[in-house]
Amino acid sequence: METWKRNLYILMVSQFLVMGAMSMIIPFLPLYLRELGMTDPDKTQLWSGLIFGINFLSAFLFAPVWGSLADKVGRRIMVLRSGFGMAIVIFLTGLAASPLQLLLLRLLNGTVSGFIPASISLTATNTPKEKSGYALGLLQSGGVAGSIMGPFIGGVLAEVVGFRSIFFLTSAVIFLATVVVLVFVKEEVKPDPKVARKGFFSEGSFILHQKPLLFLFSVGFMLQFAMVAPMPQMSLFVSQLGAPGGYIAFFAGLVVAVTGLANMLASPFLGRFGDRHGSERVLFYSMIGTALLFIPQAWVGNVWQLLGLRFLLGLCVGGLLPSLHSLIRKHAPDGKESTAYGYSTSATFLGNMLGPITGGFLTGIIGIRGLFLITSMMLLIGAWWLKLGLNHRKKTSKQSVSRKVSSA
Structure with missing residues (x-):
C-alpha cells in the first residue's frame, strides 16, 4: 500500500x-x-x-x-x-x-x-x-x-x-x-531544513497578506459560525415541535446524528468530485445547498420533517470543510501549509465560540425559526464572498500573465 x-x-x-x-x-x-x-x-x-x-x-x-x-x-x-x-x-x-x-x-x-x-x-x-x-x-x-x-x-x-x-x-x-x-x-514530505524561516509574527503577516487565503479563512469562520449557531437551541426546538412519545432527548440527539451521518457518507464522494471538477465549485454549491435547506426548517411542523431536512442538509455539509481544506492546500505558499491551516483552524474556532453565543441571543429576539433564516442568509453571503475572492484571484493571475506576454 x-x-x-x-x-x-x-x-x-x-x-x-x-x-x-x-x-x-x-x-x-x-x-x-x-x-x-x-x-x-x-x-x-x-x-x-x-x-x-x-x-x-x-x-x-x-x-x-x-x-x-x-x-x-x-x-x-x-x-x-x-x-x-x-x-x-x-x-x-x-x-x-x-x-x-x-x-x-x-x-x-x-x-x-x-x-x-x-x-x-x-x-x-x-x-x-x-x-x-x-x-x-x-x-x-x-x-x-x-x-x-x-x-x-x-x-x-x-x-x-x-x-x-x-x-x-x-x-x-x-x-x-x-x-x-x-x-x-x-511523514514523507517534511519541512526543508535549508529554507530560511522568519519569526512567528513575520510568517503570520505573510500568510494574512495572501488574499485568496484571507478569503478562505473568512469563509471558514462564516461556515462554522452559521452551522453551530442553532445547535444549542435544537433540543428546545424539538420540544416545541412535540417529540413522538415525549422522548425529547432522544429525538434531539437523533436530529444531530442524522446530519452527521449524511455528512459522513457524502464527504469522501464530494471530496473526490472536487479532485476531478474543482474544490471551489464543490464548496460554492455546497454552501448554496446548505443555505437553501435551512430555509424550510423555519416552517417545519413536526420532528419527522425536521429529520428529513437535516439529513439532506448533512449531504451538503459533507462538501464544506474538505473542500475548504483542499483549497487552503492549493493556495498556501510552499512550505507554509501548516501555518495556513493553523490560521484556518483559528478562524473556525472563533466561529465555534461566537456562533452559539450569538445564536442564543438572536433566538431570544426572533426565535429559532428566525435564526434558521439568518443562518441561510449568512451562508448565501459567504458563497458570494467566496466567489468574489476566487474570481479576483483569477483576474489578477490573467493580468500578470498578459503583462509577461506583452513584455516578452
Missing part, C-alpha cells in the same frame, strides 16, 4: 477514536459540575458555558502557533504532541476537585489541542494534490463518525461507571490513538 494511503486510513481511524473520546465528555460537563459540589442551577449554567468556551478560546489563540511550528519541525510531531498532551490533561481532569480546577484544565486542554488540524495538515501535505479532496473528505468522515458515536457511548458509560471514569477512559483512548500514529504513520 502506498504510504499516503496507509497514513490516511490510520489517521481516519485515529480521528474517529479522538473525536469519539472527546465528544463522550462534552455533554456531561454540567453534571460533572454537580458532582464537584455546585448545586445552584444558575451558577451551573454559567460555569458550564465558561468551561465549554474556554477550551475554544485557548485553541483559537494557539492554533497559529502550532501551525507555524509544524512547518519548521514537521506535522507528525505536532499530531503526537497534541495527542499525548490531551491524554495527560484529560486524565488530570478526571482528578479535578473543584470547578476552578476544571476550568483551568479545560483552558490547558485547548492550549495543547490540535490533533485534528495537525492530522489534516499531515494528510494534505503528504497526499498527491490530485487526491487531496478525496483524502480530506475521508478524514472528515472518520472524525464525524466519532462525534456521532461519542455522546451515545458516553451516555451509556456515565450510567455504568460514573463521570470521572469517563475522563480516564477518554484519556486512554486518545493515548492509544496517538501511539498508533507514532508507530505506523510516516
Whole structure:
C-alpha cells in the first residue's frame, strides 16, 4: 500500500477514536459540575458555558502557533504532541476537585489541542494534490463518525461507571490513538531544513497578506459560525415541535446524528468530485445547498420533517470543510501549509465560540425559526464572498500573465 494511503486510513481511524473520546465528555460537563459540589442551577449554567468556551478560546489563540511550528519541525510531531498532551490533561481532569480546577484544565486542554488540524495538515501535505479532496473528505468522515458515536457511548458509560471514569477512559483512548500514529504513520514530505524561516509574527503577516487565503479563512469562520449557531437551541426546538412519545432527548440527539451521518457518507464522494471538477465549485454549491435547506426548517411542523431536512442538509455539509481544506492546500505558499491551516483552524474556532453565543441571543429576539433564516442568509453571503475572492484571484493571475506576454 502506498504510504499516503496507509497514513490516511490510520489517521481516519485515529480521528474517529479522538473525536469519539472527546465528544463522550462534552455533554456531561454540567453534571460533572454537580458532582464537584455546585448545586445552584444558575451558577451551573454559567460555569458550564465558561468551561465549554474556554477550551475554544485557548485553541483559537494557539492554533497559529502550532501551525507555524509544524512547518519548521514537521506535522507528525505536532499530531503526537497534541495527542499525548490531551491524554495527560484529560486524565488530570478526571482528578479535578473543584470547578476552578476544571476550568483551568479545560483552558490547558485547548492550549495543547490540535490533533485534528495537525492530522489534516499531515494528510494534505503528504497526499498527491490530485487526491487531496478525496483524502480530506475521508478524514472528515472518520472524525464525524466519532462525534456521532461519542455522546451515545458516553451516555451509556456515565450510567455504568460514573463521570470521572469517563475522563480516564477518554484519556486512554486518545493515548492509544496517538501511539498508533507514532508507530505506523510516516511523514514523507517534511519541512526543508535549508529554507530560511522568519519569526512567528513575520510568517503570520505573510500568510494574512495572501488574499485568496484571507478569503478562505473568512469563509471558514462564516461556515462554522452559521452551522453551530442553532445547535444549542435544537433540543428546545424539538420540544416545541412535540417529540413522538415525549422522548425529547432522544429525538434531539437523533436530529444531530442524522446530519452527521449524511455528512459522513457524502464527504469522501464530494471530496473526490472536487479532485476531478474543482474544490471551489464543490464548496460554492455546497454552501448554496446548505443555505437553501435551512430555509424550510423555519416552517417545519413536526420532528419527522425536521429529520428529513437535516439529513439532506448533512449531504451538503459533507462538501464544506474538505473542500475548504483542499483549497487552503492549493493556495498556501510552499512550505507554509501548516501555518495556513493553523490560521484556518483559528478562524473556525472563533466561529465555534461566537456562533452559539450569538445564536442564543438572536433566538431570544426572533426565535429559532428566525435564526434558521439568518443562518441561510449568512451562508448565501459567504458563497458570494467566496466567489468574489476566487474570481479576483483569477483576474489578477490573467493580468500578470498578459503583462509577461506583452513584455516578452
